[in-house]
Each structure stands twice: as C-alpha cells, then as structure tokens.
Amino acid sequence: MDNAFLDRSFHIRWSKLTANQVVAAIEHALADAARAIDRIAQQDAAAADYRGTFLALEEATDLLNETWAKVSHLVSVADAPDLREAHNAMIARVSAFQAGIPLNEALWLRLKAAAAHPSSMSVEGSHRRYLDETMTDFRQHGADLSPEKKRRLETLQSELAQLTQKYSENVLDATNAWELLVDNAADLRGLPSHAREAARRNALKKGHGTDAAPVWRFTLQAPSQEPVMLYAEDADFRRKVWQAAIAVGSHEPYDNRGLVKRILALRQEKASLLGKEHFSDFVLERRMARNGRKAIDFVEDIHRRVKDAFVRECAELEQFKAQATGDAAAPLAPWEVSFWAEKLRHARYDFDEEQLRPYFPLAGVLSGMFEITRRVFGIVVTEQPPGAVEVWDPEVKFYEVRDCTGCHIGSFYADWHPRESKRGGAWMNYLITGGPQPDGRRAPHLGLVCGNLTPPAGDKPALLTHREVETIFHEFGHLLHHLFGEVEIKSLNGVNVAWDFVELPSQIMENWCWEREGLDLFARHYVTGERIPVELFDRMTAARNFRSAVATMRQLSFARMDLELHTNPAPCLAGDLQARLRELLKDYQVPTEPPAPTAENRFTHVFADPGGYAAGYYSYKWAEVLDADAFTRFKREGIFNATVGAEFVRKILSRGNAADPMELFVDFMGRQPDLQALLLRSDLA
Numbered sequence: 001m002d003n004a005f006l007d008r009s010f011h012i013r014w015s016k017l018t019a020n021q022v023v024a025a026i027e028h029a030l031a032d033a034a035r036a037i038d039r040i041a042q043q044d045a046a047a048a049d050y051r052g053t054f055l056a057l058e059e060a061t062d063l064l065n066e067t068w069a070k071v072s073h074l075v076s077v078a079d080a081p082d083l084r085e086a087h088n089a090m091i092a093r094v095s096a097f098q099a100g101i102p103l104n105e106a107l108w109l110r111l112k113a114a115a116a117h118p119s120s121m122s123v124e125g126s127h128r129r130y131l132d133e134t135m136t137d138f139r140q141h142g143a144d145l146s147p148e149k150k151r152r153l154e155t156l157q158s159e160l161a162q163l164t165q166k167y168s169e170n171v172l173d174a175t176n177a178w179e180l181l182v183d184n185a186a187d188l189r190g191l192p193s194h195a196r197e198a199a200r201r202n203a204l205k206k207g208h209g210t211d212a213a214p215v216w217r218f219t220l221q222a223p224s225q226e227p228v229m230l231y232a233e234d235a236d237f238r239r240k241v242w243q244a245a246i247a248v249g250s251h252e253p254y255d256n257r258g259l260v261k262r263i264l265a266l267r268q269e270k271a272s273l274l275g276k277e278h279f280s281d282f283v284l285e286r287r288m289a290r291n292g293r294k295a296i297d298f299v300e301d302i303h304r305r306v307k308d309a310f311v312r313e314c315a316e317l318e319q320f321k322a323q324a325t326g327d328a329a330a331p332l333a334p335w336e337v338s339f340w341a342e343k344l345r346h347a348r349y350d351f352d353e354e355q356l357r358p359y360f361p362l363a364g365v366l367s368g369m370f371e372i373t374r375r376v377f378g379i380v381v382t383e384q385p386p387g388a389v390e391v392w393d394p395e396v397k398f399y400e401v402r403d404c405t406g407c408h409i410g411s412f413y414a415d416w417h418p419r420e421s422k423r424g425g426a427w428m429n430y431l432i433t434g435g436p437q438p439d440g441r442r443a444p445h446l447g448l449v450c451g452n453l454t455p456p457a458g459d460k461p462a463l464l465t466h467r468e469v470e471t472i473f474h475e476f477g478h479l480l481h482h483l484f485g486e487v488e489i490k491s492l493n494g495v496n497v498a499w500d501f502v503e504l505p506s507q508i509m510e511n512w513c514w515e516r517e518g519l520d521l522f523a524r525h526y527v528t529g530e531r532i533p534v535e536l537f538d539r540m541t542a543a544r545n546f547r548s549a550v551a552t553m554r555q556l557s558f559a560r561m562d563l564e565l566h567t568n569p570a571p572c573l574a575g576d577l578q579a580r581l582r583e584l585l586k587d588y589q590v591p592t593e594p595p596a597p598t599a600e601n602r603f604t605h606v607f608a609d610p611g612g613y614a615a616g617y618y619s620y621k622w623a624e625v626l627d628a629d630a631f632t633r634f635k636r637e638g639i640f641n642a643t644v645g646a647e648f649v650r651k652i653l654s655r656g657n658a659a660d661p662m663e664l665f666v667d668f669m670g671r672q673p674d675l676q677a678l679l680l681r682s683d684l685a
C-alpha cells in the first residue's frame with residue numbers, strides 16, 4: 001500500500017503525511033495487527049510457547065503503534081481541521097482495538113497456556129519481566145471477566161477516549177479563542193520589553209495596529225500570559241487575563257464541567273468492573289505507590305511537614321503588600337499573588353528572573369546542555385543541517401546522538417516555540433523504538449521534544465527564563481531515557497515505566513541548571529558572551545527557595561485533588577464539585593479574596609487522556625523525592641563524574657521497565673529512597 005504513514009523509514013517524510021491518508025493507513029495497520037493476533041490466538045494451545053505467543057504479541061502491534069504515533073504527534077504539533085477530523089474518526093477504533101486485545105478469549109487462553117509451558121520456566125531477565133507484566137496487564141484489562149462485562153468494559157474505554165479528547169480540544173480551543181488587544185502603551189506599565197515586543201508583533205501578525213500606531217495583543221499562551229501576571233502594574237489588566245485563564249474549560253462553547261463528571265463516573269465504573277474499590281487503586285496497583293491510600297498518605301505526609309512554612313509565607317506576602325500600600329494586611333486577590341510575590345522577591349533578593357534572560361539564549365542553552373550530557377553520559381549530540389532531514393515545521397530541528405564509540409544510539413526532533421496549531425506545555429515523545437534487535441544489531445531510537453518557550457523577537461534570539469531552561473533539561477531527560485534504552489522488549493523500553501518513576505530521569509536533569517559549574521557551560525550573555533556574574537548567581541541561588549512552601553503546596557494541591565477525584569468519586573459526582581474541592585483544598589491553597597476556583601475544568605494532565613496522569617499527579621512530588629535523593633550521588637562524587645553518569649545509564653536509563661522500579665533505584669543508590677534530600681534542597685527540612 002502506497003501510504004506515507006505506513007512507511008517505516010527512520011527519516012520520516014513529514015511533507016507526505018497528509019490528513020487524507022490517515023484513515024487508510026490506520027485501517028491497514030489495524031488489519032495487519034488483527035491478522036497477527038489471530039495467528040497467535042488460533043495456534044494449537046498445547047504447543048503455545050513463550051516465543052510463539054508473548055514475543056509474537058509484542059511484534060503484532062508494531063506497525064500500528066508506529067503509525068498511530070505519527071498521527072497523534074501531528075495532531076499535537078500541526079493541528080488542522082482535516083487532520084483533527086481524521087484523527088477523531090480513528091481514535092475510537094484504535095483505542096477499541098487496543099482495549100480488545102486483553103479481552104480476546106482465545107488469545108488469553110494461549111497466553112495462559114504459554115506461561116505454563118515448560119519452556120517459559122527458563123525465561124529470565126527482561127523477558128521474564130515482560131511475561132509477568134503481560135499477564136498482570138491482561139488481568140487488569142479485564143481478561144478474566146465474563147463476556148458481558150467485557151463488552152461493557154469495551155464501551156467504557158471507547159467513551160473515555162472520546163470524552164477526554166473532547167476535553168483536551170475544549171482547553172486548546174478556549175485558550176485560542178481569547179485575546180486582549182491593548183492600544184494604550186500606558187496600560188503596559190511594568191511589563192518587560194520582550195513581553196511588549198512579543199505582544200506588538202503578535203498583534204501585527206493578526207492585522208492589528210501599525211508601526212506608527214502600535215497595538216499589543218495578549219493571549220493565554222504561557223509566554224504571553226505569565227509576564228502580565230508577574231509584572232503588569234495595572235491590576236485591572238492582570239485581573240482580565242487571570243479571569244480569562246481560570247475560565248478556560250468552564251464556559252460554553254468549551255465547557256468541560258459535564259465532561260469531568262462523566263469521565264470520573266466512567267473511570268469509577270471501570271475500576272469496579274475490574275474488582276477495585278476505586279480508580280486510584282486500579283491505577284496504582286503496578287506503580288511504586290501500590291494503592292490510593294499510600295499515595296494520599298505520601299501527599300498528606302509532605303503537607304504536614306510544610307504546612308507551617310506555607311502559612312508563614314502566605315502571611316508574609318500579605319504583610320509585605322500591606323506595608324507597600326499602607327493598607328491593613330488582608331488576603332490578596334488571586335491576580336495579585338504572583339505580582340506581589342515577584343515584588344517581594346525583588347525587594348528581598350534584588351532579583352527578578354528577567355535579569356537572567358540575556359544569559360539564556362536558546363542555542364547557547366542547548367549546546368551547553370549537550371556539553372553536560374557529553375561529560376556525564378558520554379554522548380555526542382549533533383544538529384543536522386537544515387533541509388538534510390525532513391521536519392514537520394521549518395522551526396523544527398533534527399539531531400543525531402552518538403555514544404563515545406561513535407555508535408548512533410538515536411535521533412530526535414526539537415520543536416521549542418508556540419504555534420496556534422500546537423498544543424500547550426512541553427513534552428517528550430517517541431516515534432520509533434530501536435535498541436537491541438533479534439539479529440544482534442542495535443537499531444537507533446527516534447524521539448522528540450516539544451515546548452512552548454519564549455520565541456525569538458525581532459533581531460533578538462529566543463531569550464529564556466531559567467524556568468524555561470529547566471523545562472528543556474527536563475524534557476531532554478525523558479528523551480535520554482528513551483535514547484539510552486537497551487531493552488530487548490520494545491514495550492518495556494525507556495519511558496514505558498511506572499508513572500511515579502518516569503519523572504526521575506527528567507527531574508534529575510534539572511539539577512544541573514542550579515550548579516555553578518553546570519551553568520558556566522551554557523549560561524552566556526547573548527551579546528557580550530559573559531558568564532552570569534557571581535553576585536547575580538548568589539542572588540539567584542538565594543531566591544531559589546523563595547516561597548518554596550507555596551510552590552510545594554501548589555503541587556500537593558493538584559495531587560490531592562486528583563487523588564480525591566479518583567479515590568472518593570461519589571460525593572464529587574453528587575453535589576457541587578467546585579465547592580467540595582475548595583473545602584478539601586482549603587489548607588493547600590493560598591488564601592485569596594475572592595477565592596480562586598480549583599482547576600478541574602482545565603486539568604489536562606488528568607482529563608485530556610483516558611488514563612494520563614489520572615490518580616498519578618502525586619508522581620511529580622514522588623519523583624522529586626527520587627531525583628533529589630539520586631542527585632546526592634552526583635553532588636558527592638562530582639556533578640560531571642562520568643562513572644556515576646555511566647552507572648545511572650546502566651542501572652536506570654538503559655533498563656526502562658525491564659525490572660521493578662524500586663529495584664532499579666536501590667541498585668543505583670544502594671538503599672530505599674529518602675525524603676530528606678528533597679526537604680533539604682527545598683529549604684524545608
């Protein structure tokens with residue numbers, strides 16, 4: 001079949017991937033996978049062995065996985081009506097097919113027979129892990145259910161896929177539907193020049209204003225919204241942006257309120273069907289936390305430890321504002337919190353994050369990061385010349401990664417700036433899983449990193465905030481997890497690990513952004529080439545843990561809300577959800593007047609996917625515990641220590657899900673994780 005989506009070349013021909021081929025490609029890949037599964041399911045059960053069932057199953061969906069990965073990737077970076085339509089036409093069928101695999105009775109019989117076959121007794125290493133994981137996976141997906149319950153489960157899955165897709169579209173569409181045009185420069189008081197300039201250009205591009213009579217256009221995309229909330233002196237300006245941001249997903253025509261409840265109800269029904277009390281227990285069974293109760297205990301334990309500091313920090317900000325304005329201390333309005341916090345930071349440390357931007361031109365940050373990963377992990381990253389390899393947008397760059405022996409371990413695309421056709425946030429994904437092949441060769445991996453970072457403005461390069469720099473390191477950490485994979489079973493490679501382990505490789509990378517020696521490799525003034533001056537670095541480090549209890553509490557509030565929704569859904573579904581969540585989170589949220597609504601209608605982590613981070617948001621904190629702890633080895637033995645780096649690759653990155661994550665962690669650290677390193681790093685010990 002001549003269809004570019006089905007072409008499995010390493011260098012994907014993006015220009016040939018047109019929306020009108022999606023349906024045919026996916027139908028072909030679905031049929032191909034169905035045939036392969038039929039062959040396994042129809043073999044003689046008595047002869048079913050590990051190779052003929054488990055390994056054959058692993059290969060059966062290869063083409064489908066790769067093809068669908070391209071389609072869903074394109075929707076997230078080059079959304080267009082015809083592509084979205086084709087994607088939506090197929091998403092229910094793909095998810096129904098995937099959900100149908102563990103419900104295939106004949107297949108399940110063959111797998112059970114093969115697991116008991118004498119040859120399976122000697123299966124070990126990653127193959128043993130794969131065998132065990134597959135058996136548990138099938139059971140978790142309903143393999144042992146009655147035919148009637150299986151049918152119900154299938155319906156639930158496909159409804160969840162559609163509802164969560166709609167939820168995600170609502171957030172994107174509501175975000176894009178809003179703009180604020182400002183034609184009076186006086187309203188922009190306080191805004192840094194890069195933010196004004198970006199807003200002016202954005203307006204021009206949309207046909208508003210001229211060079212002589214400029215207009216400034218603001219949107220809800222992070223690089224536009226955040227400077228307003230931090231710096232705009234005009235409170236009314238900030239209020240408008242804040243109100244628009246919190247309204248995302250809460251109003252027609254992009255209203256997610258009903259979707260949230262329907263998604264929760266379906267998830268609960270699914271958990272019950274599979275014999276679990278609630279969705280959290282269902283989700284966490286194979287994660288490090290093991291069940292919903294333990295995850296809530298984890299969140300509440302940290303909550304207890306940081307609560308006093310949190311209350312102190314909130315009161316301190318109220319007093320600071322009161323002193324500055326001469327008013328009595330009182331809760332701030334929600335659109336004042338970031339603004340006054342920034343002023344307090346400035347007063348205390350004479351530091352605002354904007355001072356660092358000139359030191360973080362994107363290209364310099366990338367080459368510095370590649371130098372760090374060369375020293376620590378022994379890899380060489382080379383950008384391919386524009387045009388050498390096809391990309392999906394002219395802004396996208398393509399890189400090759402080789403290890404110290406010159407072996408091509410993988411390649412990746414990087415797409416760093418916002419476009420309207422691109423979803424928000426930053427993420428890593430993969431398109432091809434290589435690694436060790438049955439014939440003994442090693443095939444390269446193919447992955448990608450995307451973001452919505454500050455774009456270049458005029459003749460200035462893209463100058464990033466330190467937080468954006470951390471984002472790059474973070475996503476690159478995920479990418480390394482994929483690229484370093486040495487697992488023979490593709491579905492166990494790289495980031496295909498438990499959600500509460502998956503952020504260890506990404507978050508540990510962020511540590512290098514805070515070390516003087518690390519920064520010196522990439523933070524150079526874009527005009528003068530100077531390093532960050534000592535006193536600026538000192539102020540930046542001092543300011544690092546400014547309001548760290550508030551930041552911690554924000555993460556904990558999302559985690560607690562997520563766990564509540566999925567552990568205790570009945571009361572959430574019955575009454576006023578917003579009121580209930582506010583009550584639950586009253587000790588987690590900065591007290592404001594008026595109170596800020598909770599974020600369930602724009603909580604894409606948890607609702608933009610049938611599974612996603614649902615019942616798993618706590619994983620960010622959990623993984624912070626892991627990363628802070630694991631980084632203590634680099635702190636002790638040297639942040640560029642190649643031996644520790646190699647050990648991290650060998651014991652963690654290269655192993656993916658080839659063993660239980662706790663085993664991998666203990667292998668690297670020599671003991672179980674310790675919470676203390678995180679509290680120390682956050683100045684909350």
Ligand SMILES: [Zn+2]
Nearest residue numbers: 474478503506
């Ligand atoms: Zn991440």
